[in-house]
Amino acid sequence: AIGLTLNTIQEDLMILAFLTDSNQSSLEKTAAVFGWPTLPAANRDASTIEACKELAVHMQQTYLKLKPVLEEKGMDDLYRKIEMPIVPVLVEMEREGIRVDLEILNRIADETLIKINELTQAILGEAGVEFNINSPKQIAEILFDKLQLPSNKKRSTSIDVLEELSASHPIVADLIEFRKYQKLYSTYAQGLKKFIQTDGKIHTDYKQCVAATGRLSSTDPNLQNISIRNEETREIRKAFVAEEGHILYS
Known part of the structure; x- marks a missing residue:
C-alpha cells in the first residue's frame, strides 16, 4: 500500500506467541499477558506515525519477553527451522492462487x-x-x-x-x-x-x-x-x- 517490499522476515510475533501458548494468537492477548492490557494504538487511527511508533515499541518489548519463553519450552528449532521458513512459501502460494x-x-x-x-x-x-x-x-x-x-x-x-x-x-x-x-x-x-x-x-x-x-x-x-x-x-x-x-x- 505504501510501496515497500519486505524481502525477508526475521521474526513473527504471532507465530512466537502461538508456539508458546496456542490461545495467544493475537497481539492484543499476547501484550495483555505480558503487562500491556490496552495497546496504545487501539483507540486511534493506526495509520498515524505516533500510533505506528507506539505499536512497534510494544511489539518489540513483547518479543523480548516471548523469546526466552520459547527457548525454555524447547521450541526454538521448531520456530526457526520450520515455522519461519514456510512463511514466504505460504505468501507465494496465496499470491499465486489456484x-x-x-x-x-x-x-x-x-x-x-x-x-x-x-x-x-x-x-x-x-x-x-x-x-x-x-x-x-x-x-x-x-x-x-x-x-x-x-x-x-x-x-x-x-x-x-x-x-x-x-x-x-x-x-x-x-x-x-x-x-x-x-x-x-x-x-x-x-x-x-x-x-x-x-x-x-x-x-x-x-x-x-x-x-x-x-x-x-x-x-x-x-x-x-x-x-x-x-x-x-x-x-x-x-x-x-x-x-x-x-x-x-x-
Whole structure:
C-alpha cells in the first residue's frame, strides 16, 4: 500500500506467541499477558506515525519477553527451522492462487439444483403437506408428530439423529440427501464462485496460528475440507485446475 517490499522476515510475533501458548494468537492477548492490557494504538487511527511508533515499541518489548519463553519450552528449532521458513512459501502460494474452471462449477451447480428440486418434491410428497424443508422445527413436527417417528427429548433433527432414523421412513433418507446436496450447492458449487477473482483464481488465506495441533488451515474459502470420500465433492475438486502447460498433483 505504501510501496515497500519486505524481502525477508526475521521474526513473527504471532507465530512466537502461538508456539508458546496456542490461545495467544493475537497481539492484543499476547501484550495483555505480558503487562500491556490496552495497546496504545487501539483507540486511534493506526495509520498515524505516533500510533505506528507506539505499536512497534510494544511489539518489540513483547518479543523480548516471548523469546526466552520459547527457548525454555524447547521450541526454538521448531520456530526457526520450520515455522519461519514456510512463511514466504505460504505468501507465494496465496499470491499465486489456484485456477478454477468455472464451467465445471456451473455444470455441477445446475445438476445439483435439479437434484435438490427432485428431492424437495419427493419429501413434500412423503410428508403429505407443504412445509419448509429448511426449518428444523417444521421437520421435527413432520417426523415426530405427523409420522410418529421415535424422538429424543430435544426433538433434534441433526444429521446424526436422521441417520439413526434412516430405516424408519423413506422421508428420512431423502432429508439426508437433501441436506447433502444443499451443502454441495451453497458451500461449493455456488459458494466458491464469489471467491474467484479477476484473474480466474481463488486466493485462499493460509493460517499457521489457528489449529491448536499446529496443522495448517485455510479460510476465505476453506480449501482443506473438500472431501475426497464421496463422489459429489470429488467432482468439485475437479474444478481446481493447473495453469496451461502444468500438471496439478493431488
